Amino acid sequence: MQYNTVITGTGSFIPSLVKTNRDFAAHDFYDEQQNHINQPPALVAQKFQQITGIEERRYASCELNSSDLALNAAREAIRDSGVDPETIDQIIVAHNFGNVVKHTIQTDLVPSIASRVKHGLDIRNSACVPYDILFGCPGWLQGLIQADAFIKAGVAKKCLVIGTETLSRVIDAYDRDSMIFSDGAGACVVEALPKNGSNQGVLASSVLNHSNEEAYFLYMGKSNFPGSDTRVRYLKMQGRKVFEYAMKHVPSAMKACLDKCGIDISEVKKIFLHQANEKMDEGFTRELFKLYGHKTIPPHIMPMSIHKLGNSSVATIPTLFDLVRKGELPDQELHAGDVILFASVGAGMNINAVCYRI
Structure with a gap:
């Protein structure tokens, strides 16, 4: 079976x-x-x-x-x-x-x-x-x-x-x-x-990794405070490089995921992105639609929680999905049969995407 x-x-x-x-x-x-x-x-x-x-x-x-x-x-x-x-x-x-x-x-x-x-x-x-x-x-x-x-x-x-x-x-x-x-x-x-004729659930996924010069875009390093104890390490980020890397690779990874299951972007009802930076997420969506030749983005396609919850790393997507799934975000809802797309990028550097049907 x-x-x-x-x-x-x-x-x-x-x-x-x-x-x-x-x-x-x-x-x-x-x-x-x-x-x-x-x-x-x-x-x-x-x-x-x-x-x-x-x-x-x-x-x-x-x-x-x-x-x-x-x-x-x-x-x-x-x-x-x-x-x-x-x-x-x-x-x-x-x-x-x-x-x-x-x-x-x-x-x-x-x-x-x-x-x-x-x-x-x-x-x-x-x-x-x-x-x-x-x-x-x-x-x-x-x-x-x-x-x-x-x-x-x-x-x-x-x-x-x-x-x-x-x-x-x-x-x-x-x-x-x-x-x-x-x-x-x-x-x-x-x-x-x-299955029993149902196409509900995970439809396809794609995963990328770049660990050459990109490997240490996020790393553990000393405090910015002068005279701090260099033995104590903190989470550090080369923000500009992360942004540029993500904008270059994430939209194509998202498209590769959709292409695997033969889904066109016009069929996607919601895009759940890692909540790291509002402008970056908007850029991902804009560039993804451009890859399909679309100049406009449907309203409410990209739920956001970053404004009030910040970037909680691995927790951002499942938290956001839970809020939308349970009707706790304004102007955001899901229906049976909806095709949605998950995508994230982070330290490593790693990128992945999953296409899913509700």
């Missing part, structure tokens, strides 16, 4: 601590050469918002770690799907830093985040395999691609795929790029459902 890979439930956990751009007005910012940026911090934050579209972001409270966020999102996805947790074959958790306990400088990855989620769900089934993947911001989408491969290979029938991150624990407060990042978690349950 042939099966479709179908998302039967989604969940998300959005931390309660709101950090607005006004909160950065008292910060001192320094550049990569540790020179003080001689502009009022409020002006720096204002320019940041104009470039990225981010007005505010969410940070996890001190007592919560990435595994806690993941567990909360997982529970919601399981409730939404109605599956028995004991029947889950794979727990795939995408993240980049594991648990970084507040006010510490170490990453805690033993046991894995996925094992902690399985423990938190009290799953006793020893055949349920939990594991983590590190794939930069496209990690959750890569987890979905892997779950689809396992299902179509007959290895698994039910998978729990989670993206979770607490980037607020690894950012340099003196680096203006730090204002981009946030915390959150999103999850989905995917199941193998008999």
Whole structure:
């Protein structure tokens, strides 16, 4: 029997601590050469918002770690799907830093985040395999691609795929790029459902990697603050190079995914993009439509959460999808039979895309 890979439930956990751009007005910012940026911090934050579209972001409270966020999102996805947790074959958790306990400088990855989620769900089934993947911001989408491969290979029938991150624990407060990042978690349950003439579920995927001069566009480096302890490392980004790389490669990866399943862009109802930069995402969509010879973009085709939630890395797409799927974003809704496109880009540098029919 042939099966479709179908998302039967989604969940998300959005931390309660709101950090607005006004909160950065008292910060001192320094550049990569540790020179003080001689502009009022409020002006720096204002320019940041104009470039990225981010007005505010969410940070996890001190007592919560990435595994806690993941567990909360997982529970919601399981409730939404109605599956028995004991029947889950794979727990795939995408993240980049594991648990970084507040006010510490170490990453805690033993046991894995996925094992902690399985423990938190009290799953006793020893055949349920939990594991983590590190794939930069496209990690959750890569987890979905892997779950689809396992299902179509007959290895698994039910998978729990989670993206979770607490980037607020690894950012340099003196680096203006730090204002981009946030915390959150999103999850989905995917199941193998008999085709029986249905074309619901994952239709195709595409994955790219460029790890030559692009490999260190995102990296861990010292603080921008002069005299800081060089042994303590923070998440750093060559923003301009990331932007240029993404604009060059992401639209073509999205088209390659659509071409694999013979879907024209005119059939796509929604495009769910990694929420990293509003202008970049708008650029992806514009360039994708140009590849098909279209000059105009349909309204409401690109849901956005970046304005209020910031860039929570692997959590941005599953969180956004959960919000739209449950009717929690204005002017955004999904209907049975809709074709949607997921796409993400991030550290590595990695790009992936998935075409999916609701």
